[in-house]
Amino acid sequence: MNTLRALFDTGAPLVAVSFDDRDVARAAEEAGAARVDVAEIRVDRFADTGTAHVLRQVEAFKGFPTLATIRSRAEGGFWQGSDEERLDLFRAVAPHVDAVDVELSSRAILDDVIATAREHDALAVVSFHDFDRTPPLDDLRATARDARAAGADVVKISTVARSRDDLKRLCAVLLEGDDLIVIGMGEVGTASRILFPALGSKITYTFLGAAPTSGQLDFPETSRLMRLFHPDYGRRES
Numbered sequence: 001m002n003t004l005r006a007l008f009d010t011g012a013p014l015v016a017v018s019f020d021d022r023d024v025a026r027a028a029e030e031a032g033a034a035r036v037d038v039a040e041i042r043v044d045r046f047a048d049t050g051t052a053h054v055l056r057q058v059e060a061f062k063g064f065p066t067l068a069t070i071r072s073r074a075e076g077g078f079w080q081g082s083d084e085e086r087l088d089l090f091r092a093v094a095p096h097v098d099a100v101d102v103e104l105s106s107r108a109i110l111d112d113v114i115a116t117a118r119e120h121d122a123l124a125v126v127s128f129h130d131f132d133r134t135p136p137l138d139d140l141r142a143t144a145r146d147a148r149a150a151g152a153d154v155v156k157i158s159t160v161a162r163s164r165d166d167l168k169r170l171c172a173v174l175l176e177g178d179d180l181i182v183i184g185m186g187e188v189g190t191a192s193r194i195l196f197p198a199l200g201s202k203i204t205y206t207f208l209g210a211a212p213t214s215g216q217l218d219f220p221e222t223s224r225l226m227r228l229f230h231p232d233y234g235r236r237e238s
């Protein structure tokens, strides 16, 4: 059974923590103790991206809803290999995770990654990132439309918010669908990480221990605020 899909079906917002391959056994233990909702496995941040190593790290998160991300450099990630190698890795991990995250801009492998996800009952998160700005609303709409047309189960839009207008545009696109994760990155965007889940954004991303990125709050703080503002957060008991 796909536990992430079941969690999405409850309608409650989820808090993800992103992990690389440093001390995974301890990280998984910490994540369990903290009751993290979703483990995002950032394979592109791994020191070793060999298939056997990657599968061992994924295995360490057994029992968690897992989301595998192999972010391209074009969208702020650290993947060094070719697209073919990335596709092979997606194919190897898809049977062992609840979801994969692939960029809409990764056109060369997008259809195959989504097909692989489907084959293994994993959800396809089709993502878009802009680390410079928040594009105009029509562009954000077109991105969401294109991601759905490609076969996204979930559309993720993550852009740097520099002003209240940027946040409003992100909010506008969020309100137009029920299949979205929307994040305003940067200092101004931090509010979106707590506010947007109340408006339907399915996952908010956090960290445990490591240095914050892009305006994220850490897991304990996010969890505390989610409990304060979202009556349905954390009600489901495992």
Ligand SMILES: O=C1C[C@@](O)(C(=O)O)C[C@@H](O)[C@@H]1O
Residues within 6 Å of the ligand: 018, 040, 042, 069, 101, 127, 129, 158, 183, 185, 205, 206, 213, 214, 216
């Ligand atoms: O794309 C996203 C969003 C993110 O960049 C953030 O700013 O929260 C964190 C990433 O790990 C994740 O894949």
